[in-house]
Amino acid sequence: MGVYGDWIVMVLAGGLIAIWIYRGLYRWLHSPPAARRLVLGEGAEILADDENVQLLERHGYQVISGKHRVPLHIEVDGAPMESRLYIDYIAEQDGKTYIVKTARDRMPIDWTGSGLRDRLLVYSLLLPECEGVLYTDAKEGTVRVVTFAWNE
Template structure:
């Protein structure tokens, strides 16, 4: 029985390893493509401590980890290549949670309705899904709004 018991243990262990490898491959195959955050943030500008938005976030308990970042975008429109970019103002962290920070602009006011927030800020949440959400900072009104998006009902 000892000889057959050893083989049985080996077959079960091998089966578990094969099942684990299959699940890892399946998860990798079906997870949405994401950007490597470390590569993305390596090109971000340094944080300027004299920036009023940085000071406001730090007073509220956030640690500003990275400065401005430009995400280049190449668009293929019917065979014509177009170039654009997204601007992320800052990256902040609080209680181990990471946030993308957008700052208020006078010439680009935000409509605080569901569709207004979606149209203006959803792209940032989709760009870095590992972030907790988007912080919208308005230092003139002394507000920091935390926006998180949940999909489905």
């Protein structure tokens, strides 16, 4: 190649690199913040004799993951605090994934809009790819599906 041939190759290579960098920055700026998304591990072992697992299976759900502990780091006026959220199970039915919370005697749930919001919305926001929250009560033998939607 002549004198101009080398320049043409360099301009084309530089243009391709500039397009590649532009597309990467554009995708990064316009995509959801993946770095802040929660990725759950495998969770605890699923016990076959657990009454909540058996209840979910009777209602057609497949429990795919055991209990998860999600650590939270909180700061109030510069003072650090620690807490955690517990997800009892992750279940699946018809290709849809659900977060499972189980009923507790010491923490009864208020079945009003504000009561459900206060107790279960955090789980729906924590894992937005899930279809909703299943609330199981082994004593009553019920599985309730709770979903949240935003009015636009």
